[in-house]
Amino acid sequence: MSQFFTLSVLIATLATAIKFAVPYLLAALGETIGQRSGVLNLGVDGIMLLGAFGAYYTVLETDSHLLGLIVGIAIGLIMGVLYAVVTVFLHAQQGISGIGIFLFGLGFSDLLFQELVGTTKPVKPLPTLDKLPGVGGIFEPLIEIEYLGPLLFDHNLMTYTAFLLVPAVTWLLNKTTFGMNVRAVGENPQAADSLGVSVARTRFIAIMFGCVLAGLAGATLALQLAVFQHNLTNGIGFIAVALVYFGAWQPRWVMAGALLYGLVTATRLRWQSLDIIPQGASDIAAMTPAIITILALVLLARRARGPAALTKPFTRH
Amino acid sequence: MRLTKLLKLFSMIFAIALVAAACGGDDDAGSVTTSECGSDLGVAMGDSVTDLSxxxxxxxxxxxxxxxxxxxxxxxxxxxxxxxxxxxxxxxxxxxxxxxxxxxxxxxxxxxxxxxxxxxxxxxxxxxxxxxxxxxxxxxxxxxxxxxxxxxADQGGYVNGYIAAALAGDIGIVGPVEAGDAVAYIEGFAMGAQANGASAPSIVYTGSFSDVALATTTAQAHADNGVGALTGTSQSAVGAVTVATANDLPWFGTQSNTEAWSSDLTVASQVYxxxxxxxxxxxxxxxxxxxxxxxxxTLENGGLVMEFNGCYDLDSDIRDGAESIIADIIAGDITTK
Structure with a gap:
């Protein structure tokens, strides 16, 4: 155990946790906006898979990470339109249609992968700051700062984007007219409607935000891992939905949840690699992140109150 | 009469030479092959052995x-x-x-x-x-x-471990679920590595055959701990290969030839x-x-084949040592369990 509590190992574990948390955070922030407007989207994982494949295939063909991320966003947008039409305008049951979106994403991303790629071919991973074309040299001295360098600066741009989105989403929800409308239609759509707020339009845009971030989360995941394969996300989208509840629909607490999940996962893998967890206990160790998340949900999230109109379709009377 | 005997003798020698040549082309006999660098790894369709569906x-x-x-x-x-x-x-x-x-x-x-x-x-x-x-x-x-x-799988694992130990003192293993041929390969690998002087490899089972993110994170943890070589099994291992590539670490494959994932750093693969x-x-x-x-x-019946990567510049002494180990395993002189 003493080998874990050395500064270099602790820093490396924290840095791994930050990297690991990024796709969870992006997807959960998007889902937070959607849920605050009263729309639950269980299709996040499917949208992530489609975004992941789109980004991976684009980079495989063009070698451009930027284009890959844009494709991920575009796929999120398209899936957002689909989900919004089904849930907001056709008033479909949100849980069921979300699962439908997930299954579609799971199957279609795999079909596209089989038809267009076949055998997994690694692509170039998203570059860390010091490897950014043209400007990488500026960051090299920062990465070499003892301990802090690897922790804070040895990441790719999507890591910083994800964490900067936390205050951005907080500001969007709390300080803008759109954010107030989102909260209003999530709490009491009838009242919001009577005050002239278009519930359908507000929810439509909120879903767009959520799905774009889901697509971007998938793209980031694929380009961080530099590969794609069947069911690459392995349920990240569902954990992201759980993190929204964990974070009580507050972006900063959602971020805390994503970091906690990343930290628990990184710690258990590090402990296994240092033989702190015996091999025979690997199955139990693999369950730890899920167990801790569930415990945290039970202990913390039950005190929080979600949007009153969450999962309830709005029909004008 | 004498001429006939002489012809028969020549015929026999010629036939034996043909058989020997067919069996021993290059260095690729039975349980050991070497891929040609840059060649297509695809398997060609053979002549059909059955009409059954x-x-x-x-x-x-x-x-x-x-x-x-x-x-x-x-x-x-x-x-x-x-x-x-x-x-x-x-x-x-x-x-x-x-x-x-x-x-x-x-x-x-x-x-x-x-x-x-x-x-x-x-x-x-x-x-x-x-x-x-x-x-x-x-x-x-x-x-x-x-x-x-x-x-x-422990047999090829042992060989891979033996080679890995010649390249690095500390080795990281990314396992999927602690079951089946994954355990056999990993335990064989650890035995082979330690038999060749390496410390006990660090073994992590991620708990998933398919979770690439966990395999990547695990491999990164190994790399952070300073290992000099990596191996892993299951389709999730592609994540570990990307870490091996990023950190310039030799990689050892199993099940299929993993040169498709890393043509430069795959040293050898045990292929089923x-x-x-x-x-x-x-x-x-x-x-x-x-x-x-x-x-x-088994290595003996040719069901397990050690495929060396022609693109990887493996020291000839190490390669010879590995082939000697294979021969010893086949002969039963080395136990891999």
């Missing part, structure tokens, strides 16, 4: 560069183009596919996953005219129409040639015996 049900993708692809490639070598249902991690889905093929009258249904055993125990008795081939498993569950197969046991099983099926036997892949 064959179906394959497998958990991961047919081109996963791992467990399932090793079976698809093996069937190709036998000239068999099977009906395939892949990606059936969910056992219920696999069971439906297995039953569906049997109902459709397919002669041989290959259930390529240990986890399908329970389903097979229910399905096989309902179709006594169908032969089921199941693995990895060391027994047929007492079913007369089930053949079983199992790779002695299921065709060695499948051809025997098919012969028995055609003779009317539909099952009842378990067969294993």
């Amino acid at each position: 064959v179906a394959l049900v497998a958990p991961s993708a047919k081109d996963d560069v791992a467990f399932t692809q090793s079976m698809v490639d093996s069937l190709k070598r036998l000239g068999i183009d099977p009906q395939i249902t892949d990606g059936t991690f969910v056992v219920e889905e696999a069971a439906a596919a297995i039953r569906g093929y049997a109902e459709d009258g397919v002669n041989i249904v290959i259930a390529h996953g240990t986890q399908y055993g329970g389903s097979l125990a229910e399905i096989a008795p309902d179709f006594p005219e169908t032969s089921f081939i199941w693995g990895t498993a060391t027994d047929t569950q007492g079913l007369a129409n089930v053949f079983a197969y199992y790779p002695e 040639h299921w065709d060695i046991v499948l051809s025997d099983m098919i012969e028995q099926i055609e003779g009317g015996t539909l099952g009842g036997e378990a067969m294993s892949l």
